[in-house]
Amino acid sequence: MHTVAAPALNLRFSVHVTVSGPLDLGATARGHRRVIPITGGTFTYHAPSGELVAGTVLPIGADFQNLLSEELTHLQASYVLEDRDEQRILVENSGIRHGDVQTIAAINRGDAVAPDSVYFTTTPVLSSSDARYAWVTNRVFVAKAIREPDSVSLFFFEVE
Numbered sequence: 706m707h708t709v710a711a712p713a714l715n716l717r718f719s720v721h722v723t724v725s726g727p728l729d730l731g732a733t734a735r736g737h738r739r740v741i742p743i744t745g746g747t748f749t750y751h752a753p754s755g756e757l758v759a760g761t762v763l764p765i766g767a768d769f770q771n772l773l774s775e776e777l778t779h780l781q782a783s784y785v786l787e788d789r790d791e792q793r794i795l796v797e798n799s800g801i802r803h804g805d806v807q808t809i810a811a812i813n814r815g816d817a818v819a820p821d822s823v824y825f826t827t828t829p830v831l832s833s834s835d836a837r838y839a840w841v842t843n844r845v846f847v848a849k850a851i852r853e854p855d856s857v858s859l860f861f862f863e864v865e
Contacts, residue, residue, distance in 0.1 A: 715753070717846065718861035720796075722746040722762050722784065725855075727770075737772035743784045747858065750788065750838075762816035768857075776809055778802045781828065798848065798859075800827025814859035815854050818856070825850040829861050 723744045730738040746762030766784030773779060779801055786794040802809070804823040811818050827848045831841040845864045850857055 713865040714862040716751050716860060717863045718748055718750055720748040720859040721823045722857045723855060739770040741768040743767055743769065748786050758788050760786055761861040763787055775806045776803055792838065793833065794838050795832040796829050798829040812852055817854050825852060
């Protein structure tokens, strides 16, 4: 039997996504559904070389939520990052947000909550046609997220 070390995690993107209020679709046959429009934001790319590249989150996309219980939400967000050279990266981000009933109710009302009171983790899948970013298509990322009243901060880590 072989021994395998746990993979290292390297911060590659710090993303701050601004959002508008939710469109609540209510209880459906597939759960309670909400759509949160993405209105913009900023990001920093932490290149493997150590270079930092700043850019914006384009004001397109949304976070499609399925509130499975009063404590658990599945999330599926899609949006686009654009650097200062107008090169783009598509982000397709799935994850879960879990906390106690009071904390999740506060988030759903748009209230601020302590970040450590919520488990908010995602698995972003990235795509780009630009040579500088093409490598991201061939990597697995995990992200930790922090929900704020009108934004979400995410930290994408490359899994080595």
